[in-house]
Amino acid sequence: MAKTTPNALIEVQDLTMAYGDFILQQNLTFNINKGSIFTIMGESGCGKSTLLRHLTGLKRPAAGNILFSDVDFWLSDEKTRVQLMQQSGVLYQSGALWSSMTIGENIALPLQQFTDLSAKLIDEIVGVKLALVGLKGFANYLPSAISGGMRKRAGLARAIALDPEILFFDEPSAGLDPISSKMLDDLILELRDSLGATIVMVTHELPSIFALADDSVFLDTETRTMLATGNPKTLARESDSIRVKQFLSRSISLPDELQE
Amino acid sequence: MITECALQSSRDGDKLCLTFLGSWTIHVTPCASPDIAQLFSQQAKTLCFNTEQLHEWDSRLLVELSRIAEFAASQSITIDDQGLPSGIRKLLHLTQKKTLIPPDDKYSESGILEEVGNHALGFFRQSIEMLAFTGEILLSYVRFFSGRTRFLKRDLTWFFYDCGPQALPIVALISFLVGFTLAFIGAVQLQMFGADIYVANLVGLTMTREMGPMMAAIIMAGRTGAAYAAQLGTMQVNEEIDALHTMGLNPLDFLVLPRMTALLVMMPLLAIFADFIGILGGFFIGCFSLDISPILYYEQTVQAIHINHFLVGIIKSIVFGYLVAFCGCIKGMHCGRSAGAVGQATTSAVVTAIVFIVITDAGFTFFFNLIGI
Numbered sequence: 175m176a177k178t179t180p181n182a183l184i185e186v187q188d189l190t191m192a193y194g195d196f197i198l199q200q201n202l203t204f205n206i207n208k209g210s211i212f213t214i215m216g217e218s219g220c221g222k223s224t225l226l227r228h229l230t231g232l233k234r235p236a237a238g239n240i241l242f243s244d245v246d247f248w249l250s251d252e253k254t255r256v257q258l259m260q261q262s263g264v265l266y267q268s269g270a271l272w273s274s275m276t277i278g279e280n281i282a283l284p285l286q287q288f289t290d291l292s293a294k295l296i297d298e299i300v301g302v303k304l305a306l307v308g309l310k311g312f313a314n315y316l317p318s319a320i321s322g323g324m325r326k327r328a329g330l331a332r333a334i335a336l337d338p339e340i341l342f343f344d345e346p347s348a349g350l351d352p353i354s355s356k357m358l359d360d361l362i363l364e365l366r367d368s369l370g371a372t373i374v375m376v377t378h379e380l381p382s383i384f385a386l387a388d389d390s391v392f393l394d395t396e397t398r399t400m401l402a403t404g405n406p407k408t409l410a411r412e413s414d415s416i417r418v419k420q421f422l423s424r425s426i427s428l429p430d431e432l433q434e
Numbered sequence: 435m436i437t438e439c440a441l442q443s444s445r446d447g448d449k450l451c452l453t454f455l456g457s458w459t460i461h462v463t464p465c466a467s468p469d470i471a472q473l474f475s476q477q478a479k480t481l482c483f484n485t486e487q488l489h490e491w492d493s494r495l496l497v498e499l500s501r502i503a504e505f506a507a508s509q510s511i512t513i514d515d516q517g518l519p520s521g522i523r524k525l526l527h528l529t530q531k532k533t534l535i536p537p538d539d540k541y542s543e544s545g546i547l548e549e550v551g552n553h554a555l556g557f558f559r560q561s562i563e564m565l566a567f568t569g570e571i572l573l574s575y576v577r578f579f580s581g582r583t584r585f586l587k588r589d590l591t592w593f594f595y596d597c598g599p600q601a602l603p604i605v606a607l608i609s610f611l612v613g614f615t616l617a618f619i620g621a622v623q624l625q626m627f628g629a630d631i632y633v634a635n636l637v638g639l640t641m642t643r644e645m646g647p648m649m650a651a652i653i654m655a656g657r658t659g660a661a662y663a664a665q666l667g668t669m670q671v672n673e674e675i676d677a678l679h680t681m682g683l684n685p686l687d688f689l690v691l692p693r694m695t696a697l698l699v700m701m702p703l704l705a706i707f708a709d710f711i712g713i714l715g716g717f718f719i720g721c722f723s724l725d726i727s728p729i730l731y732y733e734q735t736v737q738a739i740h741i742n743h744f745l746v747g748i749i750k751s752i753v754f755g756y757l758v759a760f761c762g763c764i765k766g767m768h769c770g771r772s773a774g775a776v777g778q779a780t781t782s783a784v785v786t787a788i789v790f791i792v793i794t795d796a797g798f799t800f801f802f803n804l805i806g807i
Contacts, residue, residue, distance in 0.1 A: 273772040289460045298497045299460070305500070305529035311536045318772055337460065337492040368524035
């Protein structure tokens, strides 16, 4: 398939998401550019997390295509799909750390399975990854022994274990206090700048959206499709959709001059 | 494309310069980690890097650099990181940032003595827990009979349905086959004395006194006891039980009471059902394999079984019902808060229930023998 946008790392073309006969969202078309921080926004229940499940390859689209650097994910064979999935790291909402393994083992597992590195070197990499997320010295703890915020950081360390090109975050700041949430946002920014990764996140935390995102898509529950795409700061000022503006300004009714 | 990685050092006065060559990534077959201490053997004061010929990099390089940085710090050598790519410079700073200090309760391997001690303490603690839980259930029933419990009638109906009608097919299948097998084995022995007809006594007595209640209880332990432990355990993981507490609903009244009542009522009925189906299995063999006339077999069975035998079975099955519900509920309510804990709770509920059933059964047999029933 011909490349439509030169910079696009992920292209979503005319995607329809459905559970059985129930159509959740349809006609979704957008690009995620290399090196950008892309947010998926929308009200609760509009299908944000489902869209993320489609992008990470956990759920097959009802219709439409998802392309990773011009390779159609669902038209590829099993082997290519696994390779594509390995190029991305996912941070799940509650960390999703494997509870029977220590934090260190959680991060070491992908390294042991997919690289030929020696055990000693893997240990060192685990140490460095933990230091990156500010959890140096926590390698021998079980996930149940640390707090929710730390579990999220540990999940992040696991997501970047294989130095992925794309990082997916599902509600990174959900359940965190404002300071931890700010620290996580800063960490995400720093990791993007230094790792050069592309970041896709689902969130409805306005401060995070404005601090991080340089591109976004807005999903709507009523019309069951996307209402807008672009930089959220620009959308907040210039979008012609009232709902997008309401969402981004956190208000139920808008001042008169905006409502026309 | 250069796939090898290499590290070279050059010295310029008290300045040591490290040059990274090739690809430093985790996917390149690893090059031996260079001995850093050797590179530093001269009295170097500052350290600089050259990465012009560095092809590509990822965490592999970062690991090497943080090792170098650590070593340099220990030798009090200053680092000039201007020669590094900007991305890795930031990452290096990030790894050196202040981190949270780990608390003390670290996960550690325990020795054999510690393990034995832990098990002994665990056994003691569990016994206390079981006693306490028994007491709580008693109190809950006191509240129940004085009409002060809150639970959903719909829940109770559902558990009755689940423990009763839903369990009939599997109980029927197993007890039919047990009666069938008993008759077969008994027939081989009794035929030697020409006492074929006593197969009816054997099957009738064994089913009503022992096998009916016991098989029904074991099936229910695997079927319903396990389900109780898994349901309650998952509720514990999801904080649903906490939610009941904070809402002012007693989880014991709300969750345990309906489950226990259902099993207490249904287990004797299932046992009676199992008795009849088991006798039917024996009847089947008696008539078709031993050529005993159906009327004779029936008469013999009716003569053999006294109402007391039935009562013994029913008393046992009520106690078994209590044990199955007790083990399922206590393991579920005391479940840990992870996916693994639910699995453990379920296994433990079934194993504990079966062990208790067999022990109690032996006790009952001894007791009834003693008082001559």
